[in-house]
Amino acid sequence: MIAQLAVQGAQMLSVLLLAPLLIGFVRKVKARLVRRQGPSLIQPYRDLVRLMRKEVVLADNASWLFRVTPYLIFAATWVAAALVPTFATGLEFSWTADLIVIVALLGSARFFQALAGMDVGTSFGGLGASREVMIASLAEPAMLLIVFSLALLAGATQLSTVAAFMGSPQVGLRVSLGMSLIAMVMVAIAENARIPVDNPATHLELTMVHEAMILEYSGRHLAMIELATFLKLLLYMSLISCVFLPWGLDSGGTGPKSLAIGAAAYLCKLTVLAILLAVFETAVAKMRVFRVPDFLGAALMLALLGTLLLFVSRSL
Amino acid sequence: MNSTVPLLLCGPAAFLATAIMAAAASRLAAATRLVYGATLVISAVLLATAAGHLAGNPGEASATLPLGLPWTGARFRLDGLSAFFLVVVNLGGTITSLYGLGYGRHESQPHRVLPFYPAFLAGMNLVVLANDAFSFLLSWEFMSLASWALVMAHHRDEANRRAGYIYLVMASFGTMALLLAFGLLAGPAGTYAFDAMRTAHPGPFAAGAVLVLMLLGAGSKAGLVPLHAWLPLAHPAAPSHVSALMSGIMTKVALYGFVRVVFDLLGEPAWWSGVAVLLIGGVTAVLGILHALMEKDLKRLLAYSTIENIGVIFASLGLALAFKANGMPSAAALAFTAALFHVLNHSFFKSLLFFGAGAVLTATGERDMEKLGGLIHRLPVTSFVFLIGCVSISALPPFNGFASEWLVFQAILRSPELPQWGLKVMVPAVGGMLALSAALAAACFVKAFGITFLGRARSVAVERAHEVDRWSLAAMAVLAAFCLLAGILPGFVIDSLSTVTLPLVGERMPVQMAQPWLSIVPIAESRSSYNGLLVFVFITISASLAAFFIHRFASHALRRGIAWGCGFTDAVPAAQYTAVSFAQPIRRVFGGFAFRSRETVKMPAPGALEPARLKVEMHDVAWEVFYQPITGAIGFATERLNQLQFLTIRRYLTLVFLYLIILLLVLALWP
Numbered sequence: 001m002i003a004q005l006a007v008q009g010a011q012m013l014s015v016l017l018l019a020p021l022l023i024g025f026v027r028k029v030k031a032r033l034v035r036r037q038g039p040s041l042i043q044p045y046r047d048l049v050r051l052m053r054k055e056v057v058l059a060d061n062a063s064w065l066f067r068v069t070p071y072l073i074f075a076a077t078w079v080a081a082a083l084v085p086t087f088a089t090g091l092e093f094s095w096t097a098d099l100i101v102i103v104a105l106l107g108s109a110r111f112f113q114a115l116a117g118m119d120v121g122t123s124f125g126g127l128g129a130s131r132e133v134m135i136a137s138l139a140e141p142a143m144l145l146i147v148f149s150l151a152l153l154a155g156a157t158q159l160s161t162v163a164a165f166m167g168s169p170q171v172g173l174r175v176s177l178g179m180s181l182i183a184m185v186m187v188a189i190a191e192n193a194r195i196p197v198d199n200p201a202t203h204l205e206l207t208m209v210h211e212a213m214i215l216e217y218s219g220r221h222l223a224m225i226e227l228a229t230f231l232k233l234l235l236y237m238s239l240i241s242c243v244f245l246p247w248g249l250d251s252g253g254t255g256p257k258s259l260a261i262g263a264a265a266y267l268c269k270l271t272v273l274a275i276l277l278a279v280f281e282t283a284v285a286k287m288r289v290f291r292v293p294d295f296l297g298a299a300l301m302l303a304l305l306g307t308l309l310l311f312v313s314r315s316l
Numbered sequence: 317m318n319s320t321v322p323l324l325l326c327g328p329a330a331f332l333a334t335a336i337m338a339a340a341a342s343r344l345a346a347a348t349r350l351v352y353g354a355t356l357v358i359s360a361v362l363l364a365t366a367a368g369h370l371a372g373n374p375g376e377a378s379a380t381l382p383l384g385l386p387w388t389g390a391r392f393r394l395d396g397l398s399a400f401f402l403v404v405v406n407l408g409g410t411i412t413s414l415y416g417l418g419y420g421r422h423e424s425q426p427h428r429v430l431p432f433y434p435a436f437l438a439g440m441n442l443v444v445l446a447n448d449a450f451s452f453l454l455s456w457e458f459m460s461l462a463s464w465a466l467v468m469a470h471h472r473d474e475a476n477r478r479a480g481y482i483y484l485v486m487a488s489f490g491t492m493a494l495l496l497a498f499g500l501l502a503g504p505a506g507t508y509a510f511d512a513m514r515t516a517h518p519g520p521f522a523a524g525a526v527l528v529l530m531l532l533g534a535g536s537k538a539g540l541v542p543l544h545a546w547l548p549l550a551h552p553a554a555p556s557h558v559s560a561l562m563s564g565i566m567t568k569v570a571l572y573g574f575v576r577v578v579f580d581l582l583g584e585p586a587w588w589s590g591v592a593v594l595l596i597g598g599v600t601a602v603l604g605i606l607h608a609l610m611e612k613d614l615k616r617l618l619a620y621s622t623i624e625n626i627g628v629i630f631a632s633l634g635l636a637l638a639f640k641a642n643g644m645p646s647a648a649a650l651a652f653t654a655a656l657f658h659v660l661n662h663s664f665f666k667s668l669l670f671f672g673a674g675a676v677l678t679a680t681g682e683r684d685m686e687k688l689g690g691l692i693h694r695l696p697v698t699s700f701v702f703l704i705g706c707v708s709i710s711a712l713p714p715f716n717g718f719a720s721e722w723l724v725f726q727a728i729l730r731s732p733e734l735p736q737w738g739l740k741v742m743v744p745a746v747g748g749m750l751a752l753s754a755a756l757a758a759a760c761f762v763k764a765f766g767i768t769f770l771g772r773a774r775s776v777a778v779e780r781a782h783e784v785d786r787w788s789l790a791a792m793a794v795l796a797a798f799c800l801l802a803g804i805l806p807g808f809v810i811d812s813l814s815t816v817t818l819p820l821v822g823e824r825m826p827v828q829m830a831q832p833w834l835s836i837v838p839i840a841e842s843r844s845s846y847n848g849l850l851v852f853v854f855i856t857i858s859a860s861l862a863a864f865f866i867h868r869f870a871s872h873a874l875r876r877g878i879a880w881g882c883g884f885t886d887a888v889p890a891a892q893y894t895a896v897s898f899a900q901p902i903r904r905v906f907g908g909f910a911f912r913s914r915e916t917v918k919m920p921a922p923g924a925l926e927p928a929r930l931k932v933e934m935h936d937v938a939w940e941v942f943y944q945p946i947t948g949a950i951g952f953a954t955e956r957l958n959q960l961q962f963l964t965i966r967r968y969l970t971l972v973f974l975y976l977i978i979l980l981l982v983l984a985l986w987p
Contacts, residue, residue, distance in 0.1 A: 059878065074859070075855045098846060303748075
């Protein structure tokens with residue numbers, strides 16, 4: 001029990017501490033790809049500390065909701081990130097929430113973020129919020145269909161069960177899994193506001209979505225939201241690696257050696273995914289806002305096809 | 317326990333007595349308080365009795381009163397299903413009466429509301445208790461007429477009169493379908509008692525016809541697409557607490573009628589009945605919420621969102637039918653429990669949201685969201701509870717809407733075990749539709765809350781708004797608490813629903829309160845689980861940890877300044893995002909097929925000083941495809957028949973003569 005709790009606690013702390021490093025790494029690789037020196041790996045930590053020290057400039061008519069939202073977003077994202085197996089499955093509290101709950105927790109965070117964007121009453125906030133809910137209205141069903149096809153294969157929506165099943169030899173090579181993987185990557189790109197859906201580095205008014213919603217935030221509030229954004233990227237990378245790259249995962253209670261292997265494997269997976277993300281983002285251009293529905297519609301269709309194909313392949 | 321039903325029947329009788337008293341005394345100053353106080357007490361007593369029956373599970377009880385048709389009498393019966401719906405009706409009635417104690421005082425014409433309000437409650441209670449077709453239809457019509465009178469309370473408004481007219485037409489149509497359905501169920505023997513219908517199993521063709529007629533009859537009352545056209549007109553037209561009753565409770569009574577006939581009286585379902593209900597449910601959910609997103613009237617938005625939730629419930633009932641038809645009782649119990657749980661949840665948050673809309677209406681006199689904004693500063697308590705309602709209805713954890721939708725999704729995951737290909741392919745597709753409607757619901761309620769309560773005030777009325785009275789606030793706070801409680805302790809609700817599911821689908825969900833840490837599990841052997849309580853605790857702990865950490869280590873400095881407006885610092889409030897502009901991206905994505913929407917931009921010639929114009933064209937497809945041809949055909953036929961009024965006497969005599977000849981011919985040729 002104590003050991004289990006310790007593993008769970010270590011997981012919660014490690015995602016929190018790793019998330020800024022991951023962002024720093026992605027930024028570094030992106031900079032190196034265009035032959036820039038790039039900021040240091042620990043720059044995101046420095047940014048967070050600097051933001052914490054600064055004063056908050058609050059718009060005149062900001063309400064209590066505006067001030068509470070950063071903590072809610074952070075808490076919902078952190079809880080969701082802590083429930084995704086990173087280096088060990090069979091976490092003490094993994095039965096608290098399944099994959100549907102994790103998706104819905106991120107939905108809660110987005111719900112409050114969109115509301116906060118509308119709180120001050122500037123056009124930017126409304127613009128960001130309305131575009132964000134449009135993107136989410138397509139990304140969430142796509143994600144849920146992916147969950148369906150995974151759950152149909154593994155027999156449960158519990159992530160530990162799914163990961164254990166995907167690691168077992170009975171999974172085989174399936175077309176529908178490939179489709180789910182592609183769909184999940186597309187959803188992850190949209191959810192994390194990465195190129196080509198949104199540009200995390202832009203502050204150009206007409207193209208931004210995520211940044212437009214948080215434009216009025218500053219100081220410690222902004223730090224919380226930034227940290228939640230970092231956590232979300234880490235969450236999706238952990239999700240992809242635990243479902244589609246389940247090698248080396250510690251299956252719970254098998255001693256420090258296998259935990260160490262799990263941790264090392266996890267770090268390798270993150271590194272590979274981060275490099276892939278950076279290469280992808282450097283290679284493609286951002287698309288127009290109204291092309292995003294096509295992009296996500298493709299993800300939705302892929303996920304649905306994957307689910308339907310599963311029925312065909314299962315019954316034959 | 318044979319005294320339970322007569323005791324329960326005293327409730328509607330007391331409601332009717334209150335209605336008569338209200339009709340006599342509605343012009344007195346104290347009438348409002350008296351009527352709502354009386355209905356509050358009566359509903360609370362009924363609620364306690366029904367809840368006791370549901371929890372104690374003493375089986376069923378029935379009673380026959382020497383009323384109605386002389387050779388049948390009026391039969392009433394209480395079983396698990398009736399008890400559950402009695403709980404829903406009277407919980408809604410209790411809290412709505414509490415709200416009415418405050419809200420009713422702002423009513424300009426109380427004599428048009430007070431007599432019908434208790435009558436409406438009486439009608440809904442009687443429908444749920446009725447045990448023969450005659451009492452059922454009579455109570456059903458009584459409920460419809462009482463609610464129609466409430467819709468027409470402010471009849472000087474042209475739009476309300478139109479809403480009332482369409483409601484009356486659709487209600488009559490629905491009752492006609494129900495009448496035919498009961499006629500088929502009664503069979504040639506003409507046994508109108510439900511007990512007799514339950515044992516007489518109709519043939520496959522008759523059963524199919526009954527299902528279609530129930531979808532038409534109960535579905536038109538509940539708001540299934542395409543029979544929903546009256547609902548977004550009529551529900552908002554009534555005073556807000558009655559809107560809450562109509563949207564939150566009366567649609568549930570319609571669902572009760574559907575469940576009673578299709579799950580109880582009709583016997584074993586055919587597998588394709590599941591397909592039909594599932595598909596209609598999925599389509600209703602998506603179209604309902606898309607319509608809600610396009611709305612800028614707060615109460616109409618809520619009415620459209622009711623259609624969405626009814627779609628979710630029907631889809632879940634369709635799943636239960638499909639599982640039941642294929643002999644999978646544990647999966648059927650899961651889907652059926654999910655549907656009933658969502659019935660309860662929807663009655664909570666929809667009533668809460670309509671109360672909130674009523675509070676906004678009282679405080680500002682506005683229903684149009686584009687004239688609201690910034691109410692979070694003026695109505696702090698209302699905005700907080702309304703926010704809880706929005707979060708719950710958007711199916712976000714840890715609130716109740718999520719718990720029931722989670723169960724629906726878990727039920728969908730049992731679909732691979734179904735043998736029929738049609739169902740196998742249909743169920744994931746409908747699952748995708750439900751996921752889409754859940755995501756769109758979140759978007760819709762971001763819009764509803766954001767435009768109404770956040771941002772800057774768009775009219776003077778908002779700047780003068782004051783928080784509403786304590787009765788209304790208490791009613792809303794109670795509902796908000798229920799939303800949270802049902803979300804974090806879903807196991808308690810699921811366990812008490814076992815009394816309902818056992819007799820109807822032959823199985824119950826596994827006992828939830830025995831699970832460790834109050835988790836819920838959909839199927840005993842499945843490894844999926846959800847624990848709303850722990851999710852709530854985790855979020856609270858991590859938010860507090862973050863707040864504590866920030867408080868301890870980060871800077872406390874805070875400065876107020878003007879918002880960043882790109883240099884335009886004195887932008888008028890009208891330049892904010894509005895309800896229509898917020899929904900514009902979604903309209904561009906989904907509007908093409910859902911509304912045949914088109915946007916045309918008219919730019920002035922270069923140098924011309926007139927403004928550019930954006931024109932948005934949207935069509936209500938259901939209205940144009942289903943209603944306009946029918947009304948057109950009726951109009952055409954009546955125009956033609958009208959000519960018969962202006963014939964000469966010789967032509968009339970010829971007509972009579974011809975008619976006689978035809979009749980005689982028919983009689984002669986009839987085998």
